[in-house]
Amino acid sequence: MTLTLLAVAVAAFGVSGLAPFVFRPALIRWGVVDVPNERSSHSTTTLRAGGLGPLTGWIVGVGIITLVLPDNLFEPLIVGVATIAFAVLGFVDDLRSLRAVPRLLTQVALSVVTAVIVVGGAHGWIAVGLSALLIVGYVNTTNFMDGVNALSAMHGVVVGLAFVAGGLLTGTQWLSFVGAVIAASFVAFLPWNLRTAGFFLGDVGSYALGASIAIAAVVAIEGGVPPLLVLAPMAVYVADTVATMARRLLRGENITHAHRTHAYQRLTDTGMSHLAASGVVTAFAVANAIIGVVVTVVKASPWVGALAIAVLCAVYLAIPRWRGSRLPSTKLTVPPADEIRAIPADEEHVVRRWAVVGASGFVGSAVVQELEHRGYDIVKLHAPRLTYAAGADPDVGRCLEAAAPHPTVAELAEALGGVDVVVNAAGMAAPDSAADERLYGANTLLPAVVAEAAARAGVKRVIHLSSAAVQGRRPELDASSEVAPFSPYSHSKALGERVLLAIAARDLSPRVIILRATSVQGQGRRTTEQLIKLAHSPLASVAASGSAQSVVSSVARLAATVVDVGATSKEVPGIVLQPWEGMSVRRVLEAASGRAPKSLPAWLCRFIVTGGFFIGRVVPRLSGLSRRVEVMWFGQQQDPGWNQKVVVRESVELLNILAGSGGGVRSTGAKRRNLRDEGLGSQNASTSVDQADRWSDI
Template identity: 45%
Template sequence: MSTGIFVTAIIAAVVSLFSPLVLRPLLLRLGTFDVPNHRSSHTKPTLRGGGISPLAGIIVGGTCLSLLIPGVGGWPFNTILFISILMAIVGLIEDIKGMPIVYRAGLQLGLGGIAGAVAVAISGELWAWALFVALAFAYHVNATNFMDGINGISALHGGVVGANFIVLGLLHSMTWMTGAGLLLSLSFLAFLPWNLLPPGMFLGDVGSYLLGGCSAAMMIMALAVGIHPLAVIGPVCIYWIDTFTTLVRRLLNHEPVFQAHRTHIYQRLTNLDLTHMQVSSVVTAFSIMAALAGLAIELDWINSVSGLIALLLIMVGYMITPRFFKASANSAQGYAMPTQDSPTQNEAIPDWNPTSWVVIGGSGFIGSALVDHLQKLGQEVRVVTAPRLGLSAVERTPDAIVKLSFSTDIDRLVGQLQGAEVVVNAAGVAAPVGGADDSMYGANSLLPSVISLAAERAGVSRFIHLSSAAVQGARDVLDTSTDVSPFSPYSHSKALGERALLKLRESLHVNDLIIARATSVQGTNRQTTIMLKRIARSKLSSVASPGTQPTVVSSVYGLCEFIFGAGRYTEPLNVIQIQPWEGLSVYDVLELAGHKPPMVLPKSLCRALLGVGKILGSAVPRVAGVTRRVELMWFGQEQETAALGNSNQYLSAQIEAILSKETKKK
């Protein structure tokens, strides 16, 4: 892509961004307000006609590109520019004084016919195709207009569609396509602040017709030069399926098709009390996924059948989002937790040299590794099976958990723990992306307090509870404070377990308590490690620039050493401890696990994609867990210096061996 194209596109964006300063007073004098009614998604009169701004940007930028940049001016690009301007003028007339639907439809079909004629002339197809193209053009323009009902949706859509054609243009060295994509994307994204910030301004029909006409003409020209159809239509599939299913539903219900309504899928999402920007982000996220599916075909990553199936699944997923968001809204629970005072330190125990350990949950991955590690160090180890407990939603508070722990029958557990000097709770349900259920909360929230109480009655000197660094969420630096920011059912259940233990310790002054926050523990043939290696070896392997960010990925050996050190520590020690950092960066992890360097993505792109994921995750808890894992892969997370554990250099060798070792096939 030449510098001239990029500079010209930036000029178009600047025109689009600053032209409302002149445009807004003019529209105020004309009185072009969009007055809300009971079917509107907005609640107060808002100025419309702001689409003149991206129109001005496209006119200025398009003219410069056509006249000044070699390889841009020609039938495809000039047709796109011509049709975009005329379609926007039709919308402008509709905004200012209205236009009968017959005239609008006729002009849409006429402009579509012109685009079809140019496409036929370029491709050599039968002229009958021009009629089909005209009908498809009119459908797309109206679909785009119907979807322009909430703040942000059209500007973001223009950004996605434009970006799709930027990529296609670069792949095929078609300068005109890259230039057209840049104009569309930057001109509409530049208008976004005027749409979102008070007092607000709508694109109006001039903007939606411009967006629909420009994107339709680009698709027609791209098809004419031989781009794969699914790669062309990918980013608009969500708009098409939303409009099509809404029209069919209204026809079947004998409702007026052209009367204003609130039954589009995106409108049903706003009815669930999601903000305009949240819904716009959902629509944009699905559009991005559909665009990527189409581009994967063009890149020969997948075949056409697989691509079509992927597009259909994405569209179906979008269509059922209201059900998911409604179900999540009905069952959603807040994960925010009140602040907690720092607990007093564990006192020093001079001459403390324990040799008798009990590991609860010793048959699991971490528990069995810990048992093996302790035995190799000459320790006496007993394994105890954790009792199965449940915790209902109404009982998920620290006070309720402590109360329940006292009412739980622990006599058998007390007997199993007698004689031990250190008890380690390695039991629990590890489900970072799972949903909320009573068994997970029972294992992660209630069980730790039950074990602590049983250990105290059995005369155990030190109890170590294995928690998770996930309780602190996306904070900049993981530390040993009581501050928690749970973001998913799993992290919430772990945070509740910590808080209940601290509450129990306050009330009883029980045995030495250490809450050990494990990071992302990996081990040979562990399922999470196998998945990490698969991602690292795939084309999805990527990190956010620069890639030197510290990672929370750690070794099971490092965790075992950490727990062993915590159990034998003799000096005063904070109750909460964090597993030491093992010296690797996010880039190191993927390179070791994948045996190839990962892609380094721009930070801004990663932040934008994560923002969409977090919005989705606010309504669908499972998405929150997945989004957080991607965030850790891209950005990692810093940790404060740990009080316990070996040197980073020694631990680095352990995690490097795990990641680089080939997984055994079962």
């Protein structure tokens, strides 16, 4: 048997090592390459799909096994065929970059079918489910762990040799042969992976590695091989992946987004070479495999072996931290606010000419309408589309450095000549948006550019429309500088406020007023239509009595407030909160539907909302939905602040909007669809109408 086993391994090794010479030219011609980015562990564009080599060796090796072990035909055949199916899926992904959901569903289907064939009804559907979970989980685990040179190939060698030993110890011949083919196929890939102009396994290779190991383990366990013996060498990969996913989930990160925080990746961040980091992971895999073998030989309790393996995995996971690797904080923070300068009373303050940036947007058009109603001269400006790579970096100084020399400043300053007050009604209102350059360009850099341009043009006042979302889920909204951003959107708005406060602190700058809008509604607006539809549905409900203040507001009242703070000669604070419009959460739903909403227990509502935000860490869009539900049920108190002397009555404008009869805003849905943002110049396209239409959702 030993000679036959060696011959099969040599055949698989030879085919795996030579196959890349055949298909490499085709991969180059098709452009199947990995381009490095900030999350990559490599720095040069490298050819991928090199896993076709080990896959070819695997196919040849399994084919030979079926010939030399005719009495054990089923086991190597099911492992071989299922592995090929996964590898084909991986190769298609290498070529076409499949979407995540269809790819995962296909993996699950392949895993379930394989588990049903292997386990069948012998141990019940629970065993089928656990087997399918092991297969799909480990296929993805090997894909996640395939990030540095040599790691996957060395893992294949360790697990393959462990399977060889396991087969010999238990008299399971097919397991030894399959293990030998896995080890030989992947060790042959090492020279290709380590050379300068080499290969990456790609999904085809990592899927083949994960599937061959996991399916062989399932078949072996079903055949009576001790689970610890075959699972032990897989433990370090599983520990790294599970620990990383759990940590990211608890830190509120989106676990579906690419990252480089696996333990093996953090080892390279501490200065280890790829080969050294791969060696560390492999050493722990070898140690775990030895534990599995020893426990089997001495017939010790498998729980003792499992505990020893768990300790080793814990040590492995701790090594990056011992070497100085520290994960960055995921808390969205902004620097302390500069002094909030109130605009002092000025009896000589006279406003004749206004400019509105983002004049064709949802809020901008309402402000223009209010100004026209009051007889002002207006300059209507479209919002330039800017980009700014801020991410979670709360560096106000860097943003100011980017804004001052920006070419849009001079262009905008020329357009603001002779303007007394400029209103920045532009921005990207996308509560569920990722932290991309467009979001921070619209909500952080653009306000700074507008303020810089206003300073050059000698504008008296700048009114920036921010969002109450900057204060997060706090019990009461106010006009203080305290913010608690909970999403990239609210962080971008909060950072934009900080930048403006820094500009306002300069002696030669225009007077800056930050106006925080709440949940603004208007005729024809998609969010308003959704609110009315919800109010008519069986889901319309409030927490307890529903007497809490609602943050729902009207765009007409917001526009009036903008004009009031810009035109008044009285003292105005640097931050103003849009006034509450006198409606409770219950009254909003009643006005929108004409009937009373259901009253739910407050504890139940809080439990559902908390669960929604927790799941939203995995599915970010659910966080936005959870926030909307929370606002519907609980509302949010609002400190009247500057408007404390205003007598609060139910807003006629808001009542009309909720009843579907207008509310003072003449821009219908059809009109907004016809609006076009052409930018300040041919090179400056504005924020889209759809983006403007989602302004200030919280």
